Amino acid sequence: xxxxxxxxxxxxxxxxxxxxxxxxxxxxxxxxxxxxxxxxxxxxxxxxxxxxxxxxxxxxxxxxxxxxxxxxxxxxxxxxxxxxxxxxxxxxxxxxxxxxxxxxxxxxxxxxxxxxxxxxxxxxxxxxxxxxxx
Amino acid sequence: xxxxxxxxxxxxxxxxxxxxxxxxxxxxxxxxxxxxxxxxxxxxxxxxxxxxxxxxxxxxxxxxxxxxxxxxxxxxxxxxxxxxxxxxxxxxxxxxxxxxxxxxxxxxxxxxxxxxxxxxxxxxxxxxxxxxxxxxxxxxxxxxxxxxxxxxxxxxxxxxxxxxxxxxxxxxxxxxxxxxxxxxxxxxxxxxxxxxxxxxxxxxxxxxxxxxxxxxxxxxxxxxxxxxxxxxxxxxxxxxxxxxxxxxxxxxxxxxxxxxxxxxxxxxxxxxxxxxxxxxxxxxxxxxxxxxxxxxxxxxxxxxxxxxxxxxxxxxxxxxxxxxxxxxxxxxxxxxxxxxxxxxxxxxxxxxxxxxxx
Numbered sequence: 001x002x003x004x005x006x007x008x009x010x011x012x013x014x015x016x017x018x019x020x021x022x023x024x025x026x027x028x029x030x031x032x033x034x035x036x037x038x039x040x041x042x043x044x045x046x047x048x049x050x051x052x053x054x055x056x057x058x059x060x061x062x063x064x065x066x067x068x069x070x071x072x073x074x075x076x077x078x079x080x081x082x083x084x085x086x087x088x089x090x091x092x093x094x095x096x097x098x099x100x101x102x103x104x105x106x107x108x109x110x111x112x113x114x115x116x117x118x119x120x121x122x123x124x125x126x127x128x129x130x131x132x133x134x
Numbered sequence: 135x136x137x138x139x140x141x142x143x144x145x146x147x148x149x150x151x152x153x154x155x156x157x158x159x160x161x162x163x164x165x166x167x168x169x170x171x172x173x174x175x176x177x178x179x180x181x182x183x184x185x186x187x188x189x190x191x192x193x194x195x196x197x198x199x200x201x202x203x204x205x206x207x208x209x210x211x212x213x214x215x216x217x218x219x220x221x222x223x224x225x226x227x228x229x230x231x232x233x234x235x236x237x238x239x240x241x242x243x244x245x246x247x248x249x250x251x252x253x254x255x256x257x258x259x260x261x262x263x264x265x266x267x268x269x270x271x272x273x274x275x276x277x278x279x280x281x282x283x284x285x286x287x288x289x290x291x292x293x294x295x296x297x298x299x300x301x302x303x304x305x306x307x308x309x310x311x312x313x314x315x316x317x318x319x320x321x322x323x324x325x326x327x328x329x330x331x332x333x334x335x336x337x338x339x340x341x342x343x344x345x346x347x348x349x350x351x352x353x354x355x356x357x358x359x360x361x362x363x364x365x366x367x368x369x370x371x372x373x374x375x376x377x378x379x380x381x382x383x384x385x386x387x388x389x390x391x392x393x394x395x396x397x398x399x400x401x402x403x404x405x406x407x408x409x410x411x412x413x414x415x416x417x418x419x420x421x422x423x424x425x426x427x428x429x430x431x432x433x434x435x436x437x438x439x440x441x442x443x444x445x446x447x448x449x450x451x452x453x454x455x456x457x458x459x460x461x462x463x464x465x466x467x468x469x470x471x472x473x474x475x476x477x478x479x480x481x482x483x484x485x486x487x488x489x490x491x492x
Contacts, residue, residue, distance in 0.1 A: 050310055050313075056187075057185075057187050057191075057193050057194075058185055058186075058187050058193065059185070059193055059195075062310060062311070062312060063311075063405065064405050064406070064407070064432070065408065066310075066311040066312035066357055066407065066408070066413070067312045067356070067413045067415070067416070069408035069410075069412040069413040070408040070412045070429070070430075070491075072492075082431070082433040095432075096432065099432075100195065100432070123413070123414070123415065124414050125414070125415075126414060126415075127414045
């Protein structure tokens with residue numbers, strides 16, 4: 001047995017003895033738990049979407065986009081003619097935060113930005129992906 | 135139509151002189167009759183959503199929409215006989231918002247008649263609005279036309295009086311268009327009894343024009359593009375030969391024909407709303423007749439707000455929409471088909487790409 005094989009064997013034994021699951025196996029309960037995690041973030045996104053707190057003038061995203069309609073997450077990234085280049089959805093969200101909401105943009109990996117995108121996309125569930133569509 | 139074309143040319147000449155452009159976020163309504171001396175016009179401004187931030191600060195974007203509408207209405211030639219304001223002057227019904235909105239509107243020359251919107255109502259149930267603008271429903275006659283104003287944004291008593299711990303919360307719950315805690319709009323029994331009584335005195339050949347904030351037809355319940363007792367109100371209007379309903383609330387072009395009743399929406403001065411088919415989860419009934427306006431471009435503050443001339447030729451509505459940053463639209467009553475139709479785009483083959491909403 002080579003050194004490498006010995007290490008591998010030791011690792012296998014270690015996992016077996018701690019009861020860790022195999023990477024490619026998960027249960028219905030896992031799926032439900034992950035979906036629940038996702039829906040929590042969707043809920044946070046809905047909260048932000050209808051909140052006057054994202055900007056400085058009291059305007060909320062939902063004022064112009066009830067149920068996130070006319071945001072079209074299924075079409076991003078796409079050429080945004082007003083910006084003159086191909087952008088992902090979060091850049092358009094930041095445009096709205098800066099302009100109609102008179103607020104500050106969010107970092108791409110800000111949990112609030114994740115929540116906003118989760119909500120917007122959830123409201124479009126069932127619609128086919130059409131990246132680039134205007 | 136000739137009178138209306140004249141008035142439009144005159145307006146544009148005036149506007150050109152002042153270099154303010156050729157579009158208005160208001161509606162000029164012209165009532166043209168066989169007896170041309172009876173023709174008259176009125177202007178229509180709606181959905182200003184004046185929004186208080188704090189102290190003396192208001193959302194600039196919405197302020198500008200209303201200020202522009204008022205300034206341009208005052209430039210109309212010929213001068214309109216009166217001005218309608220179609221509701222939602224305020225965003226959250228507060229005194230600062232209603233006062234600020236009233237002050238902007240006070241610059242209008244001539245008489246103004248007001249329609250109640252839900253954003254004006256659900257803080258104090260119209261009490262302060264009433265002090266500023268008068269009764270919530272009423273009728274008046276002008277040059278042979280019977281005008282009726284309804285408060286169509288009331289709802290179930292249980293929701294209004296028992297559901298919410300504070301008036302402020304009640305207002306916030308109704309202010310969010312897509313709020314599942316909201317409640318359907320309705321005219322209600324009290325006003326329907328009043329309306330029946332009011333209309334009983336009117337000859338069936340008299341043109342009747344009804345102003346409401348919400349559509350007196352059912353389009354999409356989730357956003358209150360809907361009036362719960364619309365069918366009952368329509369039944370009271372159907373016996374008249376020429377009936378038109380003009381409504382706000384929807385912030386977009388809509389038109390429809392149900393029996394004798396023509397329906398037309400007016401534009402908002404504040405912001406546009408998506409057509410309900412843009413919400414993938416919605417069960418909605420946008421009138422098949424309606425050719426939507428172009429999809430709004432958010433990079434233009436005033437895009438998808440606009441104005442329209444309305445010509446009530448022989449008691450039926452013709453609308454000439456002029457839209458900010460967009461090509462004009464004309465929706466004219468087709469006397470053969472007995473329904474409103476878009477002059478350029480009604481045919482499926484004539485539609486343009488930006489009118490596709492998805």
